[in-house]
Amino acid sequence: MRKGTKLVAASAGLAMSLSLAACGDDGGSGSATGDRLEGVSLTVGSKDFTENILLGEILAQALANEGADVTNQTNLGGTSVAREALLAGELNVYPEYNGTGWTVHLGNEDPSQDPEELYTVTAEADLEQNDIKWVGRSPFNDTYGFAANGDLAAAEGGFDFDSMAAYLEANPDTTVCMESEFPDRPDGLILFEEATGYTVPQSQQQILDTGLIYTETADGNCDFGEVFTTDGRIGALNLELVDDPGVMILYNVSYTFQNDVYEANADVYDEIVEEILAPLDEEKMAALNAQVDIDAVPYDRVASEYLEEIGLG
Known part of the structure; x- marks a missing residue:
């Protein structure tokens, strides 16, 4: 990655x-x-x-x-x-x-x-x-993935890619925090969009530096954040991984x-x-x-x- x-x-x-x-x-x-x-x-x-x-x-x-x-x-x-x-x-x-x-x-x-x-x-x-x-x-x-704010995930019973897309579509004010290159990478956001059929509009995208994505999502300032799945902050912060059914690319x-x-x-x-x-x-x-x-x-x-x-x- x-x-x-x-x-x-x-x-x-x-x-x-x-x-x-x-x-x-x-x-x-x-x-x-x-x-x-x-x-x-x-x-x-x-x-x-x-x-x-x-x-x-x-x-x-x-x-x-x-x-x-x-x-x-x-x-x-x-x-x-x-x-x-x-x-x-x-x-x-x-x-x-x-x-x-x-x-x-x-x-x-x-x-x-x-x-x-x-x-x-x-x-x-x-x-x-x-x-x-x-x-x-x-x-x-260490593939790309998404984490949901932990409180949101608990309230919604957790997320997979499809239910995350459905939540984004039903809640236009929802934000997805990402690094600057993720929306344009061939192995980035487009894979989520193609798998779910939902195109994340610019109004729901917030571009942040890598480290801020984790803390801002944990604090609830972002509803979802782009993460790296072996990042140690996922288990330590108020975050829950969005279940990936095998959409994102392998990153050994x-x-x-x-x-x-x-x-x-x-x-x-x-x-x-x-x-x-x-x-x-x-x-x-x-x-x-x-x-x-x-x-x-x-x-x-x-x-x-x-x-x-x-x-x-």
């Missing part, structure tokens, strides 16, 4: 070049830390929302722990900013979602609802067309590398990425996101603690 098109400045701590010393016993059991990337320089980026920043930070630290000289450009900007930086060689790698790759970057329609098939066709096409290598695939699927994450960079140390990158992504089901990813968004733990600390947990710290 995704999200936003404006370049935003990384915070000073996140934009620093990482040159961390490798930790742990070189080649020790259960740990891939060492010096296998000694002398390798890499620029790691991410988009500008919590989950993607965190995934970029985790990879940046893991690569540095293997001896790489890592320039950290996480929180670089929205989808187009990160992708264009990768294609231009300003980034060597950043985390991307397979549904975004297939629809936005490759310009295709009707993505598979099978996560392995979607990964395979996206990876093959992007490598052939753009020399971009997709590495790994997360168990979690991979790390997208410039292929020449990947090929130079393919086995090391494959191993590191596999160890990072394998434990990340929906519950685990939401918990990591919540540490940042709810508990206000810094990205670098959440990342380092996760790497210690999985033996890459």
Whole structure:
């Protein structure tokens, strides 16, 4: 996924070049830390929302722990900013979602609802067309969705896509809060509209920054909000997910590398990425996101603690 098109400045701590010393016993059991990337320089980026920043930070630290000289450009900007930086060689790698790759970057329609098939066709096409290598695939699927204000959901007995559309049609003053690019994305609002037959008019759309959507919907200033389904704020705030019968596109994450960079140390990158992504089901990813968004733990600390947990710290 995704999200936003404006370049935003990384915070000073996140934009620093990482040159961390490798930790742990070189080649020790259960740990891939060492010096296998000694002398390798890499620029790691991410988009500008919590989950993607965190995934970029985790990879940046893991690569540095293997001896790489890592320039950290996480929180670089929205989808187009990160992708264009990768294609231009300003980034060597950043985390991307397979549904975004297939629809936005490759310009295709009707993505598979099978996560392995979607990964395979996206990876093959992007490598052939753009020399971009997709590495790994997360168990979690962080798709677009909607959350209703919790009080409204309780009063109405909950919502699915059809009942949300019916409520919007019957209540013209209802608001749906969304990010700026969601109404225009091929994998965004149009999928809800095509599935339900209801076109959300401009009068019911309110455009907000990502973080505000959650709090404004929880507070009742928005009746519904566009959300990311692994966001830790959903369980922590007065929100209830609108049930999706399988309309929205799959968004399992991979790390997208410039292929020449990947090929130079393919086995090391494959191993590191596999160890990072394998434990990340929906519950685990939401918990990591919540540490940042709810508990206000810094990205670098959440990342380092996760790497210690999985033996890459």
